[in-house]
Amino acid sequence: MTTDLVEGRRSSVGEVWRAGRSVMPGGHLDAAGCNVPADRVLDAMAAHLALERERGGYGAVPDLTEPRRALAALVGAGPRDVAFLESGTAAMAALLGGWRLGPGARVGRARTEYGSTLMLLHRLAERNGWRLVDLPVGGDTRIDPDGLRVALAAGLDLVVVSHIASHRGVVQPVAELGALCRASGVPLVLDVCQSLGHVDALGAEAAAYVGTSRKWLAGPRGVGFLITPGLTPAMDAPAPTLSGHTWDDPAEDPEPVPGAARYESSEGVIAARAGLGAAVLEHHELGPAAVHEHLAGLGRTARELLDGAGGWRVAEPLDEPSALITLRPPPHDTVEGAAARAAAASLLVGTVPAVRAPLDLQGPLLRVSPPPGTSPETLESLAEVLRGRRG
């Protein structure tokens, strides 16, 4: 394919994205925090709320089969593998909190893992007698497949990996990690909160995926999800529910219903689930591969423009194929100061406190995550802010 064609496709993703939004806040560079939903997402939510008022909430239950199918397709799963929860954190808590692993079970995770997942694993290890096994990472925080191979050979019962961390734009080699886990018969839990809608997650073939709506998928706040194509009898919700379990004989343990429904509450912000559905359908219409390529291009441009500006340094490799860019401050500047100067210049960037990855970060980072359609001029303005010439 010629460069012209690639460039043409890139700009068309950005144009279609912008066309879907009657309001596109200028200077929005925080897709990894909370992205800009399309008009159709807001419309779907408003329409559902109106229907709930008109028919009564129970009469307005939407058929979410197509959204579930579209979401599951992003990881090669099916609609019955999807459960909606209220956040990525809640989805991880439901998945790991109910997983029946006995005392002495060995759970592999990297020290770069997301803060709340680390806290959850720590608590579950204390309560259930699990042993946490460190998966070795390289200097750039990439999980070392050879290290995983060694850990698997020594014995693991579960592996938890974040495809892309919240605090570092490194794309983990999940196809390779997934293949190693499958070859050893060990379930892999893949946190795709920062990767769905951003990079390809199809190759991992994990047992379960944990995701959230508002980031790269550009859905509304207040929805997360679990996708469990590798459901086993050991996997159940920590608390049974009337919609997710059956209990014919009170002398027996409640039985989960088939599929991921065991994790889903029938009560929730149903309008937000409908909104996420509209966002995922938009993502399919844009074309996931074209979006991934567009975002990788934006990431490359951003890192080139920002690395070294005012002494700030990009924390991940400059050619990393992601649009989540993290920056370390120079001695004479601070993350808070730069974020405030950016805000004064109408640029919205993220800040990453050290608690986000307490075993990895020594201090806070600045996070820049351009949504599709971000112009090079916006990124150039941020470089000016980092140089201290604005604000």
Ligand SMILES: *Cc1c(COP(=O)(O)O)cnc(C)c1O
């Ligand atoms: C945001 C995030 C989460 C948590 O998702 P919430 O919806 O905020 O609970 C988990 N893991 C990673 C890598 C994230 O970026």
